Amino acid sequence: MHVRRTIENNEEAEIRPSKTYQSFIAAVGGHRELSFIEKNVRNYIMREVQNISKLEDAKEFEKYLLRMKEKNPNFFFEHELEVDQSIKIAFWADARSRVACEYFGDVISFNTTYNTNMYNLVFDSFVGVNHHGRSTLLGCALMKNEDIQSFK
Structure with missing residues (x-):
């Protein structure tokens, strides 16, 4: 859960996935101490984090269309x-x-x-x-x- 939260927070702060992964390496003392690779971080972002963003983007797009209609x-x-x-x-x-x-x-x-x-x-x-x-x-x-x- 800690790793997931860190990835989600870093993605929201627009920190590159490679930097996020490097921070995990530094925290545990090396690549060999991690049970995942950088590609797993990128996959998690694409599958979980950006999927939520896509749904939020659809809601924002609908709000935009409604604002244009009001104007x-x-x-x-x-x-x-x-x-x-x-x-x-x-x-x-x-x-x-x-x-x-x-x-x-x-x-x-x-x-x-x-x-x-x-x-x-x-x-x-x-x-x-x-x-x-x-x-x-x-x-x-x-x-x-x-x-x-x-x-x-």
């Missing part, structure tokens, strides 16, 4: 959460993008080539072309799966 009633968003409260699907478009969609939404490019590793969500952009021939952002989405139901 501007023309801001639009919809989202769906998984059972564990992580993001399944989120779509949003600010007021400017919604107006641009009315004018330049005849042809819309939907791009799903951006994949974020940390959250395993695909970032999708909806892009139109304005009267100057320049791309204009019409909306954004995050999706956990690229299946037909998610696209609907």
Whole structure:
């Protein structure tokens, strides 16, 4: 429990895992006295600590979308959460993008080539072309799966 708490506290303080591991080595007097390696520290952070952060990040993202809606009633968003409260699907478009969609939404490019590793969500952009021939952002989405139901 002491080791876990130390790892969690150091991660929160943004201390690198290698430094955390070195502190354990110094505390016990050498590598041979530890029953784990640096990779175990990194795995614990990825599996336990960052998983908690991901769920907190999903809650903060939802709060952000609600604040944007409060600031501007023309801001639009919809989202769906998984059972564990992580993001399944989120779509949003600010007021400017919604107006641009009315004018330049005849042809819309939907791009799903951006994949974020940390959250395993695909970032999708909806892009139109304005009267100057320049791309204009019409909306954004995050999706956990690229299946037909998610696209609907």
